[in-house]
Amino acid sequence: MAEPKLLGGVEAGGTKFLCGVANEDGVVLDQVRIPTTTPAATLSAASAFFAKAQARHGALAALSIGSFGPLSLRATAPDYGSITSTPKVGWSQIDLLGHFAQTLDVPMALDTDVNCAAVGELLFGSGRGLDTFCYVTVGTGIGVGLLVGGVPHGGANHPEAGHIRLPRALGDQAFDGICPFHGDCLEGLASGPAIRARWGMPAEELPPEHPAWGVIAEYIAGLCASLTYIVRPDRIIIGGGVMQPIDMHARVRTALHKQLGGYDSSIAELDMDAYVAAPTAGDSAGLTGALAIAHRLVTRQWPMHWAIGAQQNSVSTLSKVS
């Protein structure tokens, strides 16, 4: 009988690193939530977790990391495997893959946090059965993951669709935007920090009747329109803190339908309720996706046999793990 394969996954975020190990059936055997502090402290805590997990559960067969970025993902780049130039203090030019390669001699993969979350949605959430879809998160930043032909899309490095520019919404001409690179790109206008800068309070404190929500929905719909025309996805899944108000998906659908302008029957007749959807793979979809990518590194296939229950369980117990 072949030795059981232990899969390792990391969801590397700006506030926490989730690390987990799972068996071949996707059952999470061990996981830890590490606060993101300095790279040295955070990454050595992550390594310590995997060392302990291997002592308990046997050798890892593969490790997959989904990380905040920007990342260097082109295999021929000199800084391949690193976070490149992030606004997060201390985390620029941090060699993620290099760090884990110091202690682990296994196949490793690195992709964006949003691509990993998209894989989680593909297997256990709103992306099930779809060939091509977008996963958008609107929060501290605006990130977009793309599944094309059933696999995460990277291209020459990785998409950064939060930085596209759009026409300014009516009544939002005066605000300059806060993106350090582009000023009023989408992220500079509609991310959480942009909302706070524009309206003087964080998104979660804006009352439901505040006109800000119409403006924000207009911008997010603008992203969806560009994704529609450029990628032609089967669905756009949108999550993140800014999408929390109960009617935000409805607002985005209405604005998107209007922006698409009845162009071409296949677009004009899109069922907006199905086309613009909330994520449903749970809060740790990124870790789930990373573990699924580790499975694919070992077997060359997505783990279509993983039980949703095993993953859901991992989600619900997550907050109890220290």
Next chain:
Amino acid sequence: MAEPKLLGGVEAGGTKFLCGVANEDGVVLDQVRIPTTTPAATLSAASAFFAKAQARHGALAALSIGSFGPLSLRATAPDYGSITSTPKVGWSQIDLLGHFAQTLDVPMALDTDVNCAAVGELLFGSGRGLDTFCYVTVGTGIGVGLLVGGVPHGGANHPEAGHIRLPRALGDQAFDGICPFHGDCLEGLASGPAIRARWGMPAEELPPEHPAWGVIAEYIAGLCASLTYIVRPDRIIIGGGVMQPIDMHARVRTALHKQLGGYDSSIAELDMDAYVAAPTAGDSAGLTGALAIAHRLVTRQWPMHWAIGAQQNSVSTLSKVS
């Protein structure tokens, strides 16, 4: 010895249909240029060409069509294989695949004209050796073909990236745009007909020092920026009548570099001369691409062995064929 395989290709354009047959080595044995008039006249002339070609060269093994659109390309759609709602009078709801299936019982493929041209560039032009790139044409309309992972990208139907919306260029606020669906989407602002409407003369009559060119370059660069952030291509190939002025690619590169705003080293350090390129596969890249897709229908592989010479020859003799 296996019977030689005859490949058929159609480049279906708004002004002409190019039809051709080639052998397995990509040598064009026969071709014809049919003016695009009514669907009945144009399509029956195309069918007559393939009937005659088969009488001379043997049975077709596959037929591939690259067409203007919008097209219905989702295999499960009731109108699959048709031109859907085109502004070109008389050509809406025309069943292209259905027409050819009346007389030909062979595997058939239909894709956009720009995706077929992109395949032509992949094999014989500026896309050689690339995994992911965009092919943009700026003329009567603005079309974008995408090669992702070495194959044409369709998604849920096919991209229509000419219809994205962008911030208005400085000094171009007053013009409403001419897109019947969106007004001032990119195509409504920077296509040939939009240029004529905006500045009162066709692009080919605008003098080189006219300020229009700066505005047009700004919009095309805006498309390139959105393609960069969403698709992360290895290259963007831009052709079409509006790109004819000798310095248009240079203008677009300069505007794009500025718009990208130094974001992330992998984007900030792009070699713009290599990144934004002119097409080099010749005027019939669309027919070449269609024939290559026919080859792939038969063999499941791109014809990497096709000699550039054979194609170049077909390009140069094209104008002599009646």
